[in-house]
Amino acid sequence: MDNLQSINEIQTLIQQIRDKKKGFVTNFFLDNLKHSFWIRHNSFFYECFGDCFLLIKRNESYSYLFFISTDIYSVMESVSIFLKKEPGTYVVDLVGNEFILPLKNKFILAGFEEYEVLYRMNRIGYPNVSFPISENIKQGELNNIKEVKELLNFYFDPLSEQIPSEEELIHFVANKGMLLYKKDDSICGFIIYELIGATLYLRYWFVVPEFREMGVGAMLFNAFMHEGILSKRQMLWVISRNENAIKRYLHYGFIPEKLYDYVLIKK
Structure with a gap:
């Protein structure tokens, strides 16, 4: 190599x-x-x-x-x-529609296993935003990166969710692509996103377990949509078995696409 x-x-x-x-x-x-x-x-x-x-x-x-x-x-x-x-141990991502299945099957025959399946969801049109935006929503800063990285490492799966490096998080902060929900200086949740042209991409959305069912996630999502208020399309990837997340996205007007990410692993 x-x-x-x-x-x-x-x-x-x-x-x-x-x-x-x-x-x-x-x-x-x-x-x-x-x-x-x-x-x-x-x-x-x-x-x-x-x-x-x-x-x-x-x-x-x-x-x-x-x-x-x-x-x-x-x-x-x-x-x-x-x-x-x-x-x-090797991980292979195969992204595509149903025509990717023959290639996926060949990897399975070669000893790989299906580890996870994600699919893309999108929403067309300008975002719906409620005002006012919560005062607890803050832009991420460089001194927040260590804590956000620790939360990502602890709660997210590196094989299927491709946890960003500290350098990538610095880039998100520099480009105003990280929103935090803070209470008494503690991070209760965050959203990491990118606005590229007229498309708003949701990368990571997380609420610390003890702050769930308190509206924190909804306030973060509302602030996220406000940041992309002029976007004409919003997109994200979701794990296919994460029914709770899928229900939330459907509630916000997202629809599934026939575009899949098959995460395969061989140990």
């Missing part, structure tokens, strides 16, 4: 596969910010297998596995060779 050195290098790998003009299959979606952090920390690698590049993001106890290839056969052949050479 070789270290990835830059975003340009990743783009070159993608272009090399496209230039073969044999087809294009991938589960990798370039995120300049996130992947720059991975590169900076020397935790992002790649290996070439002819018509397929495998990208590997190393973590302490597991690795994310991505592929950029001309076809499914080359993907599975490359994955098989790689896993024999580099044993460990």
